[in-house]
Amino acid sequence: MPLGSSDVTTDIILSTSGLTKEFGGFRAVNGVDLNVKRGTIHALIGPNGAGKTTCFNLLTKFLPPTKGAIVYNGQDITREQPAEIARKGLVRSFQISAVFPQLSAKTNVRIALQRKRGDSFDFWRPEKVLRELDEEALHLLDAVGLSAFAALTAGELSYGRKRALEIATTLALDPEMMLLDEPMAGMGREDVERVEALIRKVSKNRTILMVEHNLSVVASLSDHITVLARGQILAEGDYATVSKDPRVIEAYIGSGGGHGHH
Template sequence: MDDVILQTHRLTKTFRGFTAVQGVDLSVRRGSIHALIGPNGAGKTTCFNLLTKFLAPSAGRIEFKGEDITGLRPAQIARLGIIRSFQISAVFPHLTPLENVRLGLQRALGTSMHFWRSETSLRQLDGRARELLDEVGLAELADAETASLPYGRKRALEIATTLAMEPELMLLDEPTQGMGREDVDRVTALIKKVSAGRTVLMVEHNMKVVSTIADRITVLQRGAVLAEGSYAEVSTNPQVMEAYMGTTDTALQAEGH
């Protein structure tokens, strides 16, 4: 299956007798936007933590481009090109957007931990950093203080910093969480734009976002896969509607539009 970039086999995580993720089989196709959804407590973020090795699986296997990566450490996972964002915006507030993106670009120079290097030595990265900021709509704010940016723009900056690390697979954890409608629409369009030529796996609670950009959706409930398919398929699945709404009516479909 050459078109599958990430695959899990019976992925499981147990905490002191509680099974948070149970036998998850997941296949993410290269070049797609794949959404992982489910009610609160379904195991979505735990799955992300397993994929990036912030947690070690209790059982199961993870494969990236056909290679078993289950035993690797988080830094090794990142070096392979699996780059993750987090629910809470993870940028340096007292640096400028340009400086934030430049830190991500340092990985390509092999100086990512050399924070004592003079700023002059890093200016060779400014051109590419500004290109990435332009890609996410932040070119005019490149030299502002990041702390002063609206929340939605900080999330856009986080995506630019993620792109700076040249991911083959971007893992976006709740990218629109806490945003107003205008920011949600902007970040949704941004994810669609930057996904061109890349693969995105995202945890997302906003069904409008999922219905707009996801090519394929995996629904988790109590740590296990409940359903998988296109938005049209999962949104009309009675089990999925009941898991979300406690009903089998069309509420889930309405939420997505």
């Protein structure tokens, strides 16, 4: 496990304090203090109804918290909008990348690159600029293993390759921290292996926080794991530590396993 040197351990890129979300008196997330270290792959796991998705939606600003605070890179982002935090380098994959199914893989990445530059979507621009964007788009497609599929429309790609394209469009924004919402959902084994290798590759020089149900993926990718149950942190640590924790075993078995959504 690439845990890095001791200076990394003191460097928290994203933290929450007392993060709470109530829906009509029900506390889906209840006083969560989360600390994500810079440069790590951090997984958020837990059985059904544990509040993982709600917590993730709070972090990515899709939902406002009932109370508590969220700090990213030393700045309080509790009240900021998704677009504001994206500009600061905190990007939720599959948020940007409502991939355009009728456009080619290359064009999808090029549109994301234009967005990163803050360009409007007008296509009347100097040939030189378009050529540079094309080159950069091809470079990103190559990084996610899609070179051979650049000319195919996004709609024609297999499910796993669509997810790879979404990661490429996220990478086009060059985020410092990527939030991945169940990147392996609905994938066959071959696609899982491909996307797992891809996440490991793109995690170099950036931080990744992911919600993931596939525990073998969590085991092989994560430096650090936070286990939620009933909206609260039940356990934290590396996979070996949390998987042996009797409370974690009880939470998973007691709730009928970790499948499904909340």
